[in-house]
Amino acid sequence: MAGMASALQRALSIADLRRIAQRRLPRSVFEFIDGGAEDELTLADNRAAFERVRIVPRVLVDVSAPQLRTDLLGQPSAAPFVIAPMGSCVLGWPQADLCLARTAAAHGIPYTLSTMATTSIERMADAVQGRLWFQLYVLKDRGLNDKLVDRAFAAGYETLVVTLDLPAGGKRERDLRNGISIPLRFSPRHIVEGLTHPHWAWQMLRGGLPEFENVRGLMGQESAGLTIAAKVGQSLDAAYSWDDLARLRARWPRKLLVKGVLHPADAVRLAALGVDGLWVSNHGGRQLDGAIASADALPRLAAALNGKLPLVIDSGVRRGVDALKARALGAQAVAVGRAALFGACAGGEAGAHRALEILIGELALAMKLAGVAAVEKIDATVLDPASLRAA
Numbered sequence: 001m002a003g004m005a006s007a008l009q010r011a012l013s014i015a016d017l018r019r020i021a022q023r024r025l026p027r028s029v030f031e032f033i034d035g036g037a038e039d040e041l042t043l044a045d046n047r048a049a050f051e052r053v054r055i056v057p058r059v060l061v062d063v064s065a066p067q068l069r070t071d072l073l074g075q076p077s078a079a080p081f082v083i084a085p086m087g088s089c090v091l092g093w094p095q096a097d098l099c100l101a102r103t104a105a106a107h108g109i110p111y112t113l114s115t116m117a118t119t120s121i122e123r124m125a126d127a128v129q130g131r132l133w134f135q136l137y138v139l140k141d142r143g144l145n146d147k148l149v150d151r152a153f154a155a156g157y158e159t160l161v162v163t164l165d166l167p168a169g170g171k172r173e174r175d176l177r178n179g180i181s182i183p184l185r186f187s188p189r190h191i192v193e194g195l196t197h198p199h200w201a202w203q204m205l206r207g208g209l210p211e212f213e214n215v216r217g218l219m220g221q222e223s224a225g226l227t228i229a230a231k232v233g234q235s236l237d238a239a240y241s242w243d244d245l246a247r248l249r250a251r252w253p254r255k256l257l258v259k260g261v262l263h264p265a266d267a268v269r270l271a272a273l274g275v276d277g278l279w280v281s282n283h284g285g286r287q288l289d290g291a292i293a294s295a296d297a298l299p300r301l302a303a304a305l306n307g308k309l310p311l312v313i314d315s316g317v318r319r320g321v322d323a324l325k326a327r328a329l330g331a332q333a334v335a336v337g338r339a340a341l342f343g344a345c346a347g348g349e350a351g352a353h354r355a356l357e358i359l360i361g362e363l364a365l366a367m368k369l370a371g372v373a374a375v376e377k378i379d380a381t382v383l384d385p386a387s388l389r390a391a
Helices: 002-010 014-024 027-034 041-052 096-107 121-127 142-154 173-177 188-195 198-207 226-234 242-251 264-273 294-305 320-329 338-370 385-390
Strands: 070-072 075-077 081-083 111-113 132-137 159-163 255-261 277-280 311-313 333-336
Touching (some): 002 338, 014 338, 027 338, 041 320, 081 111, 081 338, 096 111, 096 121, 096 338, 132 142, 142 242, 159 242, 242 255, 242 264, 255 264, 277 294, 294 311, 294 320, 320 333
Parallel strands (some): 111 132, 159 255, 277 311
Antiparallel strands (some): 070 075
């Protein structure tokens, strides 16, 4: 354990944590987390889009104590970050959902629990005293959708995040080549991978097979194991419509975020429907390969909305300076998925803490160097317009 703690402290970037996670995990598990759809064009462009944006620093500004606190959906947040929803995190580290949620609470930022987490809505609410959001996958079983929403309300979740970019699962060729399927069928290759990663294998054996506690009862399936995960994939509602979302809006009385928005026309119509915010996302490049990068879509959505709704963005966030760029492009906050999970895979809760420590520290430094004293003062004037035209 001392060696792990030392390795985490030596990690200077999310890329360093990713390399530690890659060494620790079997290849098939690492690529399940790391990979995207088909040729992974969108996966790569998500990162490139942030990298294309350039900052024009200002001088003679008092940046001795940069202020990272910000308003996020009407509540204070210690920094402009959110932990994005991620399913099957347990494959990377036992109880990774809880590790990430406790870390988010410790850093004063929201955590978003996935429908496909292996920690139930209620157990998470009991275990973590922090800002909790719940992410809903829309399923054909409307009764189960309603139950999930009602459970999140009863458990005190402050925000519901409904994901709309998953009418079907993307074609993730790395997973297909690695024999990763739901339900998981172990092959000789997976056994060899386990034997060559004994610490990971021991943790998995000790923790037992994952239970997707939130979707127990789907299609009459009382088990919550890997079989039900397959049924969720078969039960995604490709017919979910504007009327269905309006019904959900009426059912949920707290903040409602819509995740997976990239088109300005959709953004304008969603604002008229009465949602409380939009989550700009292409699902981390895991759905439609060739979709626009989230950071390229963000300024177009912000322009179309003209301040009518707050925006959160994910996909490609790997540096603290990305949060500065996203704020300047029109977002209130960035959501981190893989970046935080790489930390958890590298070292559990300590690794997740290190990931957020790196990102928040990088943002504070970037603000100093850019001549910006407070997150709330970041706007488009810190950006080079030529870099945006090039995008």
